[in-house]
Amino acid sequence: MLTYIFPGQGSQARGMGADLFDAYPDMTAKADALLGYSxxxxxxxxPRNELGKTQFTQPALFVVNALSYRRRLEESGKRPDFVAGHSLGEFNALLAAGCFDFETGLQIVKKRGELMSQADSGAMAAILNASKDQVEAILKDAGLDQIDLANYNSHSQVVISGAVDEIEKAQHCFKGNMMFYPLNTSGAFHSRFMAHSQKEFTAFLAQFSLGAPQIPVIANVTARPYEDGAVADTLARQIAGMVRWCESVEYLLQLDPAMTFEEVGHGEVLAKLVRSITQHVRKHAPAPVAAAPAAAAPIAPAAARPRVDAEQVVREWNSKYPVGSQVRSTMQGYDALETRTEAMVLFGHRAAVYMKGYNGYFDLTELR
Known part of the structure; x- marks a missing residue:
């Protein structure tokens, strides 16, 4: 399976999107008109050293990510099975999933950047070579209860966010090979100190009609697919909630240990995190347990066993049943279901389809 991932704030750099703006003049013109600048x-x-300012950074990244996604689809023709984005990048994941159009997404991102740029208190810092549990324990032992975990980026990279004085005190708590890096931010993003911004953003989102994702989108705040009817609420919670990037990647790897991740946008920030997470997961995966020998009927020779061609089953299903088909499951408790994606082959052999509301996959052999 394939997951497209979209980077967020921190991946910006002067020169990004150089080969995109002239290639897609329609979207570029729409962005200029909505933002009021080029x-x-x-x-x-x-020219005015604005790219590093939150209210400019976020729209810039959203546009570059959106143009990059359009090019990726045109060049590869590959439709992802999942999409995910880191913080701001999650808005591009929702755009890719059809929850809103480009102009609506940019309008929402513009407001988000403005609200977050107004946060004038609080600080953030990145902690390297320390696990999430270690960081939480160290902060608790030091009595620093005005600090939240903002980003759980990987098993050895955590970002903390909170009161300025406590962030300064925290610097002296991480010793040995643990590294502490203060971040150049205007506020304590992804923490309880953004509650007011979250409230304003929630009110702003209320004016938009956001559609259900047509591709499963992994939410930062839950590390699970967006639930139907909860797009606006989940997006608003993200401003003051932790970005559970490591857990999101782990969830996708649980669905398919051979999951392919492709970063869409500028740089390779997320690709590097995914490689680190994947290596950790594989290194610490439990050893497979040998199955006990069967004592029942003898296993038929391979040539005698019926073989299900998953790809053929998927092709036949998709030719008959469009996305949104009403189905029933043979499993007890799942009577009325609606497909949310086309059918696909999972794990190289399983023909399955993703269900709306249930937010999970059902084997096609279980459906009627």
Whole structure:
């Protein structure tokens, strides 16, 4: 299976999108009109040194990510099985999943950037070579209860966010090979200190009609697929909630240990995190347990066993049943279901389809 991942704030750099703006003049013009300035000029030359400011960074990344996704689809023709984004990047994941159009998404991101840029208190810092549990224990032992975990990026990279004085005190708590890096931010993003911004953002989102994802989107705040009817609420919670990136990647690897991740946007920030998480998961995976020898009927020779061609089953299903088909499951307790995606082959052999509401896969052999 394939997951497209979209980077967020911190991946920006002058010159990003250089080969995209002229290639897609329609979207570039729409961005300029909505933002009131040249997105191409901001990203390529940044004459007023604004690219590093949150209210400019977020729209710039959203546009570059969106143009990158459009090019990726045109060049590869590959439709992802899942999408995910890191913080701001999650808005591009929702765009890719059809929850809103480009202009609506940019309008929402513009407001988000403005609200977050107004946060004038609080600080953030990245902790390297320390696990999430270690960071939480160290902060608790030091009595630093005005600090939240903002980003759980990997098994050895955590970002903390909170009161300025406590972030400064925390610097002296991480010793040995643990490294502490203060971040250049205007506020304590993804923490309880963003509650007011979250409230304003929730009110702003209320004016939009956001559709259900047509591709499963992994939410930062839950590390699970978005639930139907909860797009706006989940997005609003993200401002003050922890970005559970490591858990999101782990969840996708549980669905398919051979999951392919492709970063769409500028840089390779997320690709590097995914490699680190994947290596950790594989290194600490439990050893397979040998199955006990069967004492029942002898196993038929391979040539005598019926073989199910999953790809053929998927093709036949998709030719008959469009996304949104009403189905029933032979499993007790799942009478009325609606498909949310086309059918696909999981794990190289299982023909399955993703269900709306249930937010999970059902084997096609279980459906009627």
């Amino acid at each position: 997105i191409k000029e901001l990203c390529l030359t940044d």
